Structures are given as structure tokens and as C-alpha cells.
Amino acid sequence: MKLKYIEKKLLSLMLLIGAVAPVISCPVCERNKSSVLSGLTHGVGPDSRWDYLIVWITVAIVLLTLFFSVKWMIRPGEKSGTHIKRMILNNQ
Numbered sequence: 001m002k003l004k005y006i007e008k009k010l011l012s013l014m015l016l017i018g019a020v021a022p023v024i025s026c027p028v029c030e031r032n033k034s035s036v037l038s039g040l041t042h043g044v045g046p047d048s049r050w051d052y053l054i055v056w057i058t059v060a061i062v063l064l065t066l067f068f069s070v071k072w073m074i075r076p077g078e079k080s081g082t083h084i085k086r087m088i089l090n091n092q
Contacts, residue, residue: 046052078085 046055080086
């Protein structure tokens with residue numbers, strides 16, 4: 001059965017909402033956390049400022065990696081005729 005475009009989008013949205021709903025924290029967790037993370041996750045929050053620093057450094061690394069991955073996928077920049085990809089593409 002082939003789903004229409006809108007039905008696919010609606011199904012994707014429902015799956016996304018279903019995946020995010022368990023992440024919302026309970027009232028007990030909201031009371032025990034700092035104001036920055038209240039309402040986002042269950043469990044124990046960060047113990048010190050070092051935890052926040054580690055998280056922000058990790059976020060920066062992930063965003064840089066994502067940026068360069070997308071950039072080099074869109075415009076790889078290999079223009080040389082002797083690049084290894086030319087050898088593979090021309091051996092068909």
C-alpha cells in the first residue's frame with residue numbers, strides 16, 4: 001500500500017511525538033533539578049559547573065562535525081583529475 005505524501009508526514013509527526021513524550025520529566029524530577037534543565041529529562045541533573053562545560057564542549061564538537069560533514073557532502077572540492085575517486089569512477 002502506497003501512502004500519500006501528507007499521510008507519510010502525519011505518520012512521521014506522530015512517531016516523533018511518541019518518541020519525545022517519554023523524555024518529558026515528572027513533577028518530582030522538575031522539583032529536584034536546576035531551572036536550566038527542569039522539564040526536559042528524568043533523573044539526576046548536573047552536579048557541578050564542570051558537567052555543563054563538558055556538555056557544551058560536546059555540543060560544539062557535534063555541531064562542527066555536522067557543519068563540515070554537510071559542507072563537504074555538498075561541495076567536496078576534489079577537482080584534480082588524479083584524485084582516487086576518478087580512478088574508481090573511470091574503471092566502470
